[in-house]
Amino acid sequence: MIDFRYHIVSIVAIFFALGAGVVLGAGPLKGTGSDLIQDQANIDRANLVAARDEITQLKALNKYHQDYEAKVTAGLANGKLTDRKVALVTMPNADGDLVNSVNDELQKSGAQVTVRVSVNAKLLDPGQRQLVEPLVTQLITSDITVPQDSTTYQRAGLILARGIAAKDPARTVDDNANKINSGLTSSELVSFKPSQFKDRATLIVVVAGKPATPAPANSSYADAVDFIEGLDEGSSGVVVAGTPDTAKDGGLLKALRSDSDATKIVSSVDVADLPAGQMTVVFALVEQTTGKAGQYGAFDAKDGIAPAAVQVKDN
Template sequence: MIDFRYHIVSIVAIFFALGAGVVLGAGPLKGTGSDIILNQANVDRASLVAARDEITQLKALNKYHQDYEAKVTAGLANGKLTNVKVALVVMPNADSDVVDGLDDELQKSGAQVTVRAALNAKLFDPGQRQLIEPLITQLATADVDFPKDSTTYERAGLILARGVAAKEPNRTVDTDATRILQGMSSSELVSLKPATIKDRATLIVVVAGKPATPAVASSTYTDAVDFIEGLDTGSAGVVLAGTPDTAKDGGLLKALRSDSDATKIVSSVDVADLPAGQMTVVFALVEQLTGKAGQYGAFDAKDGIAPAAVMPKDN
């Protein structure tokens, strides 16, 4: 459901233009064409009142939409991931409220959230590449096969996946996984909550970070997209969850959705800050278990609002 907050932003701009007219009507032009200025000021004041009223109405409508969405559709995803283990991988500068909301919805779905793995911005710092490559080689395990022509960050994602996830269910954190997690944590590339985990997840939710200001080129996220593909290779499926801003130019979802290879295997949801979007993340995870991927949400989401095949049929 589209959030009306984005419409409100355009209305607020009216205040700046109208405010200038009011100032002029009471300032240096007073006495020269005063009737015209005063008439215009009255029109501007009326427009300001109307704009305020519209903003108030939009806020009320927006609250209604969110409350309706939260209350009427609540529970649609309950039980969809019963006994499925899911890891949360949090990109740098991700919104903590979005992370908490996703965690709550996953637990309502019956999933067990095994870990929150928060990635340090240092991981994607070009100046740290000389550290990343030898660390990957050091942490590689005998049971991890790096795809031919894989990039440094695809391999890094695959190594982290070996630590927190597995393609098959009911895998525990073994000696190799412990060594990987300790190595990445001690290098200050990843922080884990809890610090010690017992079970490896089957599915992974990656939470996108807030876009930089000013916006950066999509190519800036190439390493991050490669990393996410690596996570997918080492697990049973990945869903990238973000806010509407992340689906626009300068955002991680936009970059992933522009990569045809990535979209074949990784799903994305661009309204994960809304209750319906958090439920869609659950549905997208269910779809990932079937070997399918899709791009869902409200902004250039080519596969619609949610994966129809796993949505409840009686609602």
């Protein structure tokens, strides 16, 4: 489902354009004898009224849409992740309200959120690579299988996954996990909330950060995508939750979805700021437990609005 507020943005743009036309018609040129300009001003005034009416209607429809989600479809994901342990990983510049909303939906689904991990910008800063590379090598434990062709940031994801997650359920934070977590926090690459936790998760939700301004090149997210792939390799599945902006040029989801290897294993949802999108994050996690991945949402989401298993019919 698409939030009508995304349509309102374009209508507001028309509103300002028409407003400029009205000002022109009522400004210094008024009374110059140009009937053509005056007629155009009258047309612009009429269009401006129509645009205002359309904005009012769209706002009413948007409120209905949100109320319907909150009061009618709410609860569809409840119980879908009962007894599942999930770690919540937030990328740099992630919106706090978005993180809290995703966390709340996970709780409603019955999942136990074992830890919230904040990835500091320092971890993905190209200028800090000389710190990250040796630290990653130092923190690799004997029970981590490192792919031969892996990058530094894929290995960093694997290491963090070893500290907070496992493919098998009922795994606790052991000595190796403590070593990794201590090394990452003392280097100020990540932080944990709570700082001490006992259980390791099997599933991971990554919350994408807001795109920078001006928008960076999609290639600038290559290390972040590698990092997320590493998280997936070391767990039973990863879903990346983002907003529409993150699915456009300059956003993490756009970069992720442009990587054919990543999309084979990692799922994404580009409307996680909406109640329906938060439920889709849960549904995508359930799908991850079956070994499948999909790209869901409203913007260039090749697999549709949600996993097929939860759709009433194929749209």
